[in-house]
Amino acid sequence: MGPLTGIRVVELAGSAPAAFAGTLLADFGADVVRIDRAAAGAGDGPADVPAQGGADAADRSRPVGNPLARGRRSVALDLKHDEGVAAALSLIDRADVLVEGFRPGTAERLGLGPQTALERNPALVYARVTGWGQTGAWAARAAHDLAVLAVTGALDTDPATGDPLPPPTAYLSSFAGGGMAHVQAILAALYERSRSGLGQVVDTALADAAALVTTLVHQWRAAPGVHTVTDAPHYTLYRCADGRHVAVAAIEPRLYANLLLQLGLLGDPALPDRGDPSAWPALRALLAGRFGERESAHWAKVFADVDACVVVVSTADEAPAHPQLADRGTFVDVGGHLQPGPASRFGRRPPTVPRPAPYTGEHTAEVLREWRRDRPVD
Structure with a gap:
């Protein structure tokens, strides 16, 4: 169940952003079928399709607990x-969406490119996601997250120190940018198709999406006299006495006042002015010294009921038990593994708990029979 129930998606197994898009679509109820590479010599599917993944091969390749393969x-x-290409095309013929994350030209060489697919299924949304997009001088280059962020300005220097910004984890361009933007574009194309009756090619580049994520930075740059909060002393991490960290994001004056109050610094005439970036090193040192005096558990209690936007940094293992995330059911049990669940809540048709990741080729015969029987192409 879910708001996308009835939408059929073919995912050509490839990049992480494409897999993330497949997960999000499946989480919202779409029937997502991933075409995996068959193990050489395996075969338990229809006789007219060579090298289907058999049970033995499947057991060795099951992505246990992998949220990028669930649903x-x-x-x-x-x-x-x-014969394998023909079988893939028979699924594409009956799909609403095809998600493809290969380097430019790969799908065409396989005989599964957009021209072929759209000629056979004009209503198909052919959704391509790559690092640099399908066009441009760098289209064929490798594009890992850090390189993409470097090009798009997301790693620009800190205006307070002149040092490069610390690289974030590989979420920004591949997932928060690329994967999310790709799903957004797919849904927009499906909506347009509901009016025109026609599909189209969707070309999502991680670089474009990462640049879009930096919109706030450009808003700061456009406002004279406004300094970014990146690594400001009131927007950073501080180490506690036990080696753990607290995250301080006290941007608004009210939050900052609450922060100073709990630290015993409110009204201190010697307190460096946070509005003056030249005073930031001194203010950062002062706050670091204060947080370093006590363990993280102490600061968790101090700020537990104070609206200062100060929290102890959770580990990945601790996150599911956080009271707010537990109340929301943010993490769900998928086949015995806790994973982040669908992010949005739907009042009328909520998604069900995602199914666990499949064995490679687990549903070959089932899907080929089902999709060839249902929704025949004119």
Whole structure:
């Protein structure tokens, strides 16, 4: 169930952003079928499709607990054989969306490019996501998250120190940027199709999406006299006496006043002015010294009921038990593994708990029979 129930998606197994898009679509109820590479010589599917993943091969390749593989069914095909390509096209013929994360030209060489797919299924949304997009001088280059962020200005220097910003974890361009933007574009294309009856090619570049995520930085730059809060002393991490950290994000004056009050610094005439970036090093040192005096558990109690936007940094293992996340059901049990669940809540048709990640080729015969029987192409 879910708001996308009835939407069929074919995912060509490839990049992480494409897999993330498949997960999000599946979380919202779409029937996502991933085409995996078949193990050579395996075969338990229809006789006309070579090299389906068998049970033994599946057991060795099950992505246990992998949220980037959950919620979909797996079809294993050998796309180096004409019969495997024909089977893939038979699924694409009946799909609403195709998600593809290969380097430019790869799908075309396989015989699964957008021209072929759209000629056979004009209503298809052919959704491509790559590092640099399908066009441009760098289209064929490798594009890992850090390189993409460097190009888009997301790693610009800190205006207070002149040092490069610390690189974030590999979420910004691949997931928060690329994967999210890709799903947004797919949904927009599906809505447009509901009016025109026609599909189209969607080209999402991680670089474009990461640049879009830096919109706030450009808003800061456009406002004279406004300094960014990146690594400001009231917007950073501080080490506690036990080696753990607290995150301080006391941007608004009210939050900052509450922060100073709990630290015993409110009204201190010697307190450096946070409005003066030249005073930031001294203010940062003062706050670091104060937080370093006590353990993280102490600061958790001090700020537990204070609206200062100061929290202890959770580990990945601790996050599911955080009271707010537990109340919201942010993490769900998927086949015995706690994973982040669908992010949005729907009042009328909520998604169900995602199914666990499939074995490679687990649903080959099932999907080929089902999709070939249902929704025949005119």
